[in-house]
Each structure stands twice: as structure tokens, then as C-alpha cells.
Amino acid sequence: MLAKGGCPKTMLSISDALEALEGRWRLLILxxxxxxxxxxxxxxxxxPGITDKMLSKELxxxxAHKLIRRDVYDxxxxxVEYTITPHGLSLEKVLDELHYWGLAHRKKVIGK
Structure with missing residues (x-):
């Protein structure tokens, strides 16, 4: 259920989340x-489709948002290895819901 509009604290938290996850690549990388x-x-x-330059920028x-960790081995x-952090793993429900919403959206818009 969506929160009622107009609440400044809700707007701020949504804005923070969007900043951390903005763009088409970050959730796919996670x-x-x-x-x-x-x-x-x-x-x-x-x-698929991400350039090396964009991947580097997004990583x-x-x-910086503490969603992944970069480990360099001697x-x-x-x-260099990248690992999702516990904070990043906390997005599991968001990814699941986006997956299900995307399936329903595809069916409604494309019919498949």
C-alpha cells in the first residue's frame, strides 16, 4: 500500500532510496x-548492454552507498572482487517485488 502523499519524511526517504538506486544498471548489478x-x-x-565505463562508475x-564491497587481493x-553487503542484501524484497511487477507489467502492456 502506498503511503499518503505530502509527508516530508516519506518524500525524503524515497528520494534517498532513488538516489542510491538511480539509473537502469544499479539494481541489475546488485x-x-x-x-x-x-x-x-x-x-x-x-x-547485458552495460559498458565497462558505466559499470565502473556504477560500482x-x-x-559509496555501502551496498557493495570492493576487495583487492595481493x-x-x-x-578485485565485488560482494554485496548485508545492507545491499536488504533490497531482496524490493528486487522480488520489482520482478513480479515487471512480469505483470509486461503481460499487461505487451501481452506476453
């Missing part, structure tokens, strides 16, 4: 990482 830690190339393969933003060359 979904890709929900299966476990991945390296940059693995994420790029799992998120930095997700890290190997040659250095190994």
Missing part, C-alpha cells in the same frame, strides 16, 4: 552480485 562475489568481467557478462557509486596482477 541482482548479479546476489549470487555471490564476482569480478568485474563476470559482472559485465551478467549485465563506485554502489560502494596477487599479480591484483585480483
Amino acid at each position: 541482482f548479479a552480485l546476489s549470487g555471490g562475489p564476482k569480478r568485474f568481467r563476470q559482472i559485465a557478462r551478467e549485465v 563506485k557509486s554502489l560502494e 596477487t599479480f596482477p591484483p585480483t
Whole structure:
């Protein structure tokens, strides 16, 4: 159920959430990482259509919002792995609901 409009605290919290998750890629990256830690190339393969430049930018933003963690291992060359944080995992219900809404929306708009 949607909260009643006009509540400044509700508007602020929605605005904060949208800032952390804005754009077409961040939720898809989080979904890709929900299966476990991945390296940059693995994420790029799992998120179709994203460029390396955009992936790099979005990973930095997700890290700044504490939704993912970047681990650098002392190997040659250095190994970098990205992991979803517990804070990022707290979006599981949001991703599930978006998935179900997307299925219903596709059916209603496209008919498939």
C-alpha cells in the first residue's frame, strides 16, 4: 500500500532510496552480485548492454552507498572482487517485488 502523499519524511526517504538506486544498471548489478562475489568481467557478462565505463562508475557509486564491497587481493596482477553487503542484501524484497511487477507489467502492456 502506498503511503499518503505530502509527508516530508516519506518524500525524503524515497528520494534517498532513488538516489542510491538511480539509473537502469544499479539494481541489475546488485541482482548479479546476489549470487555471490564476482569480478568485474563476470559482472559485465551478467549485465547485458552495460559498458565497462558505466559499470565502473556504477560500482563506485554502489560502494559509496555501502551496498557493495570492493576487495583487492595481493596477487599479480591484483585480483578485485565485488560482494554485496548485508545492507545491499536488504533490497531482496524490493528486487522480488520489482520482478513480479515487471512480469505483470509486461503481460499487461505487451501481452506476453
